Amino acid sequence: MREGAAFRTDPRLLEASGLRLSKQGVALLNIDKLVLDGAGPTLILGPNGAGKSLLLRCLHGMIQPDAGEVRQGGRRLDSLACGRQAMVFQQPVLLRRTVQANLDYVLRRQGLSRMARAERCAELLDMGGLAPRARQWARSLSGGEAQRLAVLRALACDPEILFLDEPSSALDPASTKAVEALVRQAHERGTRVVMVTHDVGQARRLAGDVLVLHRGEVMEHTPAAEFFDRPRSRAARCFLEGRLIL
Amino acid sequence: MLLSLRVSLLAVVFAALIGLPLGAALAVGRFPGRRALIILVNALMGLPPVVVGLLVYLALSRSGPFGVLGLLYTPTAMIIAQVVLVTPIIAALTRQTVEMLDAEYAETLRSLGVSRLASVPTLLWDGRLALMTALLAGFGRAIAEVGAVMIVGGNINHVTRVMTTTIALETSKGNLALALALGAVLVILSVLITGAVSMAGMRSASQEVRHA
Numbered sequence: 076m077r078e079g080a081a082f083r084t085d086p087r088l089l090e091a092s093g094l095r096l097s098k099q100g101v102a103l104l105n106i107d108k109l110v111l112d113g114a115g116p117t118l119i120l121g122p123n124g125a126g127k128s129l130l131l132r133c134l135h136g137m138i139q140p141d142a143g144e145v146r147q148g149g150r151r152l153d154s155l156a157c158g159r160q161a162m163v164f165q166q167p168v169l170l171r172r173t174v175q176a177n178l179d180y181v182l183r184r185q186g187l188s189r190m191a192r193a194e195r196c197a198e199l200l201d202m203g204g205l206a207p208r209a210r211q212w213a214r215s216l217s218g219g220e221a222q223r224l225a226v227l228r229a230l231a232c233d234p235e236i237l238f239l240d241e242p243s244s245a246l247d248p249a250s251t252k253a254v255e256a257l258v259r260q261a262h263e264r265g266t267r268v269v270m271v272t273h274d275v276g277q278a279r280r281l282a283g284d285v286l287v288l289h290r291g292e293v294m295e296h297t298p299a300a301e302f303f304d305r306p307r308s309r310a311a312r313c314f315l316e317g318r319l320i321l
Numbered sequence: 322m323l324l325s326l327r328v329s330l331l332a333v334v335f336a337a338l339i340g341l342p343l344g345a346a347l348a349v350g351r352f353p354g355r356r357a358l359i360i361l362v363n364a365l366m367g368l369p370p371v372v373v374g375l376l377v378y379l380a381l382s383r384s385g386p387f388g389v390l391g392l393l394y395t396p397t398a399m400i401i402a403q404v405v406l407v408t409p410i411i412a413a414l415t416r417q418t419v420e421m422l423d424a425e426y427a428e429t430l431r432s433l434g435v436s437r438l439a440s441v442p443t444l445l446w447d448g449r450l451a452l453m454t455a456l457l458a459g460f461g462r463a464i465a466e467v468g469a470v471m472i473v474g475g476n477i478n479h480v481t482r483v484m485t486t487t488i489a490l491e492t493s494k495g496n497l498a499l500a501l502a503l504g505a506v507l508v509i510l511s512v513l514i515t516g517a518v519s520m521a522g523m524r525s526a527s528q529e530v531r532h533a
Binding site for chain 1: 433435
């Protein structure tokens with residue numbers, strides 16, 4: 076908890092209530108109450124089609140649910156969650172510009188001066204180990220580098236909450252490690268991290284708490300230490316034992 | 322020759338000023354009648370130059386609505402006619418390019434807090450290579466065109482005679498050698514310009530994939 080939390084709501088507090096989303100009569104999301112107030116990072120586990128990505132997009136304000144609302148720091152999320160939240164997608168979409176220009180694009184939107192932008196840009200590139208690539212075209216980066224740049228771009232706007240949607244599902248172990256290192260750094264700097272993954276190992280490495288989603292419903296939401304010892308739900312047990320859950 | 326270039330280049334510039342934003346608006350905007358407008362713009366790509374020439378002629382002639390401006394049989398009239406011809410080409414190709422790019426970018430830009438309207442400059446800039454091709458297509462149409470400039474320009478020597486109208490005139494006079502020579506010059510000119518622009522485009526494209 077940050078100092079002064081007793082007096083004002085933590086701006087990183089994320090709550091969702093009565094979240095419903097269905098398409099053609101099929102319920103995709105059905106979540107009565109979800110509160111993310113722990114230290115995190117929060118890892119969301121679940122099979123394909125469980126609604127993980129949908130949940131993330133709802134929390135990020137990119138999809139309007141049929142019913143229910145999302146609140147950050149006690150305030151309703153506007154449809155464009157500028158500045159306070161950022162998201163990294165499974166497939167990074169980088170602008171057709173240089174690595175540097177990709178970061179500058181985000182920084183410029185915050186109205187920073189040229190000096191401040193250059194400084195912050197160099198700092199970010201250093202953090203992601205992309206400094207030697209600064210002037211290279213972003214589209215020519217390898218998959219791992221591209222995803223690192225996407226994480227850096229998300230962090231460039233100093234978000235209070237960082238969402239990641241299976242950021243390393245297409246990456247090799249070394250690149251995965253690099254992305255996880257960035258995520259950990261963001262977490263240590265006080266950003267709330269909410270991340271979807273398929274990889275139980277990754278959840279073990281990163282999670283502060285784990286949320287298991289199955290068929291659009293929250294099966295359980297447990298602190299990591301407890302989760303990996305004694306998962307409460309059957310879905311979670313199956314997931315941990317490496318069995319298939321259908 | 323210089324008049325040909327001046328008329329066609331200026332026409333492309335003005336057509337780009339109208340066509341790029343129009344195409345981008347059609348790609349990004351969501352408003353009633355959008356689909357109809359897209360079909361209309363696409364259909365207008367096939368406008369017959371002679372008909373455009375005739376309509377611009379009617380508009381600019383002494384008794385027409387813009388007759389008082391006295392623009393008929395001036396290079397300005399020719400530029401106007403070519404802008405009418407080229408704008409739909411640029412707008413339609415821009416619409417297609419920007420729409421495809423938007424399909425890729427929309428989610429990311431939205432996540433970064435960029436509104437739909439604010440994403441237009443980003444999309445135009447990031448689509449610059451493909452958009453260059455759209456401009457070239459427009460230029461190709463303008464520089465090669467006879468019918469419209471003949472009607473509104475009048476093919477007046479030293480005033481509104483461009484290369485295509487000269488070639489048409491010399492051919493009908495039977496000066497086939499001269500017509501052929503002028504034709505060769507026109508082809509070289511057109512190929513040089515489009516070639517130079519696409520080479521510049523290709524160079525930056527290859528830079529993009531280098532180190533891949």
